[in-house]
Amino acid sequence: METSELATMAVAVMTATVTGAATAVGQSAGTAIADALHARLALTERGRAALDTLNQAPEDPAAQDTARSVVQAEIEADPVLRRQLQLQLTAPGTNATGSLLITGSQVSRSSIALGPLTINKTPGGRAVIASVATLLLALVALALYGGTRLIMADDSPGSSQDDSARHAVRALNVSEVKQVVPDLTSMPSGWARSGSLTAGKDEEGGCSGAQARFNTNNWNDGTSTRTVWAEFTVWSCASAALTAKGFEETRSGVANNNKAREISLPELGDQRAAITHYNIDVDETTAVALLRVGTVLVELEYQPVPDDSGWSREFEQLASMAAARAQQVQNA
Template sequence: MEAAELSARAVEVLTAVATGAATRFGEGAGTAVGDLVRTRLGGTERGRAALDQVDADGDSASARSEAEAALREEIAADPELRRQLAVHLSAPSTRVAGSMVISGSRMSRNTISLGPLTVNNSPGNRVPLVLAAVLLLAVLALGLYGGVQIITSGDDPQDAAPQRSSTRALTAAETLKTVPTVDSMPPGWRSSNGPGVSKAERAGGCHSGRADYQNPATHIRAEFVVYACPVPGQASAGYRELVREQYAYTKTTRVPLPRMGDESTALTYYKSEEDTTMANAIVRVGSVVFWLRYGEVDDQPQYEAQLQQLTRGAVGQIQRVLATGDAGDS
């Protein structure tokens, strides 16, 4: 596969992962390609600028074109990168539903194939054929909603232990647990609002949590917002919209913080009407989106370390809540 084709397909996967459409390419391959492209482009100034454009507007032809051009340079200079991308992009399409993996499923007039299982379309097998088709549709539908895991341990039902998924939907009570408290803030910070949570206003909506803190010594404020959505794809779309909104301000500049969660962006923007510069960190962890507004940072040359510390702590708390669960309301 030529460098131009590799870069074009890789950037297509990158934007699909960002919009939650990675199942079109296979979840495993899509995530691997997206991570590989982000890691490589994030190592150069041109690559970081291209990622900024893709994160701000992944549907923009010019943004994708610039990302492809930057990636072509990296592919031309690194045969190993070319090999890894070729391997992932040549992988057969795979869909994941819970703990079940369906690969190469297909239906035809004579047979139906569900992974390794093939049923001939003969009169005696027509009922199993129909049942297999129904099963295929049911499993694919479950895959769109995160799948179903059935875990047993021994013969006693009490031995069965639920396994929490990092992509599951959080309840409103769990969403509140993800919001940083004043005790989790560095010394000197005081609460000015919250923490609090608002339930989703409609079915299929996202719960939202918020807390605001201020440091009297520096007059810096930190505003934390968490959106807990039903599915990762919805959270990913919300993440991209938040990033796009921040790029609507003037003098928006990317902040080189380490990547966190499934998707992350850090940036500053200047608000001319207030003559202030705000730092932002936006992170998606599974079905949860975290947003930190930190500022003003005009006279704070060391703000990046504090932004990273607060973001990393909040993301870690979200991951713990996703992993452990809570028996709260929905």
């Protein structure tokens, strides 16, 4: 699939999530796709500008074109991102090689379903449909005439594709680990740094680490605002196996905390876990996300968990951003 086609479909999903037009993309995959792309674009000034414009005017063709251009550039620069979008945006037909497969398409009075994407027939939904209609008609027409091929990543033993180019795995030094830790420009609006970034190397274990803490007063329980903290701890060891061992040890330790409960987390990195537990030190519930991306282990501690259910989306957004940064630094 051409990068322009992937970018068009990706921006359509992003637009649908902003306008509320998308009711289902797989099982909440639309939100996961949009969150991952938001985290990715938030890493650059151009990406952040495109996001702001799209969020303010999601139905504006110019805003969609700008976002499409930025997303296409990201796809062309990162084979890993390209593969992930191919797998997610063409599901459930991701195993179709050499053919075009659109499954589960349905039209009802209130919605239109195209493969895994369901779009409401609202004004916002119609704008999304208009943005991808030309692309879909072209693909269907080509399929009817047998003239199109959906080129998917080939993971077979005989494949000539270089997996290392799509998913680089290498140990990071202290300077590189610091780049994985988010900065203020990549954090959501309203967050501030609490203290300075710390970094160093565990000489005994040979792992490089960095840590930073942020806070926000955006959460409001109806009577007063409350401060929420997000702490990122990042480690990179000499091999993925050593980092995987650290992941399991850390997950086991968190799972043994008081009132620990596993919660869902999008498919991020090579290993992932999310757990809430009662933190006696602050007398509040804390949420912890653990992610292993190659040789990088990211621990995100988010506390206290607000009563507002919207916290989980921000929690997942922060985790997605950290995972994207971990892979991006390893790809460099």
